[in-house]
Amino acid sequence: MRLRLFLLALGAFAVGTDSMVMTGILDGIADDLDTSLAAAGQLVTVFGLAYALLAPVLATVTARWDRRRVLFTALAVFTLANALSALAPGYGTLLATRILAAAGAALYTPTANAVATTLVPPERRGRAIATVLGGMTVATVLGVPLGAYLGRADWRWTMWLVTALGAAALAGLAALLRDLPAATAAPGIRERLAPLRNRQVIAGTFTTFLVFVAVNSVYIYLATAVRPATGGDQDRLSLILLMSGLASMAGNWLGGRLVDRLGVRAVLLTGGVLGALAYGALPLLSGSMPGALCYAAVSPLVGWSMAVALPHRLVSVDPPSAPLLMSLNSSALYLGLAAAGVVGSTAIDVLGGRWFPVVSVVAMAGAVAVTLGTVRRPPRPQAAEETRLVSPSGV
Template sequence: MARTRSILPVLPVLAVGAFAIGTDTFVVAGVLPEVARDLTSSLAEVGWVSTVFALTYAVLAPVLGALTGRLRRRTVLVISLVVFALGNAASAVAPGLAPLLAARVVTAAGAALYIPAASASAAALSAPERRGRAMAVVLGGLSAATVAGVPFGTWLAADTGWRSTFWLLAGLGALCAGAVAVGLPEVRLPAAPGLAARLAPVRDARVLFTVLTTLSFMTGGYLTLTYIGAVLTPATDGDGTTLALLLLVFGVLAVGGTMLGGRATDRWGPTPVLLGSVAGLAAVLATLPLTRDRLLTAVIAMAAWGFTAMATQPPQQHRLFTIAPASGPLLLSLNSSATFAGISLGGFIGGLVTAHGGPDGLDRLGPYGAGLAALAVATALIGVRAKGPAGQAEPAAKAPERSEPAERTS
């Protein structure tokens, strides 16, 4: 118990770093029109600012996770936050679209390295029976960004210019780097003997189906969420303030889903929590054509959507970390990569549906997303029953075995 208490001050620091990265990820959509005007580019051209970030994150997350798996977590986290801060500073002073895109690549590299490393650190520093809650604190920073960071960053950009938002993120990243350098105990995961050994779990069927599960439900969710303003127009009458309040409901419940998902994972294990949350997400999306016409039902739908969508994350990370703790950074990076690939793929598929679906295109987004969420339930079940390299299935995690503490030095 003392071991758990000793890391409590560290977890909020890791969560603040995740908050900065979450804000950086999602706030860009709110400042794109101003960026387009300032850089004399079209909205379609500056749309690449978001796309390049997501694609860079998806590609680099597993690569950087593999290359840094043997380094101490504090070193990795400080490097990632410094790179993140420098990328945002470069974004703030970018004189044109091409330099801005290059800066976003740098920023995404720092983000891709940070989130898996922070989650792995939280897991390694916590007792196994509290691992889900510890990882949920870090993920809660990402969820909180949708509640506070994105609205504030969007307001700041509107009031003082889009560059000030990136300066704010650069400063927050630098502060977090200093806090991690001073406050995080040294953590070295039980390392595999070499890069090849750390990459070995990637061939594990349990890992494959876990990552496919994340890709499926993230694609299904963002197939609709990317176009949520248009989807909810019947309920909001096109009023931006009403839409902002609905997104606030989504964000608040997303934070609650993350935290309760972590606690539920510790109590009942990752599998039932994952299956329940993904099934709930499928139900929300399937019924969206029925709930998007009235404000009250839209509020209920957005609340349920935020809760179920983010309750999926702690059990997924817990499953991957449990399969191979020595390769935890790499496996969590694969999950992050699948998350961002799903965001990009969902937006792309959703655009095709709205463009070619005729007058009923927006009504089709929810059911199509529900179909992908149902596919995620299927891949999750297959992953649970899959055998590892030595023939072992996924461990029952209701009461995880207490592992040896990760190596720590003061």
């Protein structure tokens, strides 16, 4: 049982590495394919946009498929796409293979989470999902720095790494994942989008979008932002990415506990303010390795804490629609990732490689403003008790 969950997590690790590793190899891609850094950054934009748009469509198309077939198809497409990326002779071909990889990822991730819940008793489903999603988090610690390290010599080695991870997950699941329950009918696209009529859902998804624009406008171009500290040295960049990955894991762990203890509003507001301060300080911190490492420790810690609170907020709006709301949150996340590639590259062109993180300050401030205007302060325990005593149900 644990081995099968581990293999599902390995697939998530491959997907997470693929979606984030471009940060460390954009310079190499731009040089090798004779294109600009901004154009190379659009590879991240295209991946995120394709994922966000294809996820609900592919889920609907494959709703009646056996789940084992869906997983194998998703990983096969994902693995093939990354092999083609490694062999891409030019920018146009690489762009097309990134869309194909996003299709495989968009089909794999939600299916893997659903399958994980069928492999364990109901009381362990939360931990099963956490195990699979843990593969995404670990990707920031191991996959991204390792991919960046391999990319020092040739960015294509990074793509071969992701290909190998996808192939390993596919082979393992083919051997060990059997006898899954039959798939139930999935809602259509109209039903998936029905919660968008709720203003709180609109505000929640827009907040997710703004937060991930803020986070990724800097993260995608982190090599540019910290170049004064690294001097273009790939080993130093890998160290910064490793620090960022460790902080991401800590933020994911801390965020769940802070949401339970303090509530969504407190986590989003505190995290938003601290995140904006970190982005504003980055042009100054990036002048030295200690400063860059300080930023790499604080910013992901804050960002991943908020990433836990965002879906929690959406689900609390309409708990019976939790699966649909989680899907919408995922789409908003990847739309934010897609937009961040454009926003970040435009900011570099307008503000320069040192001051472009200011755009993330603006996006995060927007997320704080939306949260202030749409998320109510939780009632104090004493006030809640008084309300219960005077209400008809409390008589």
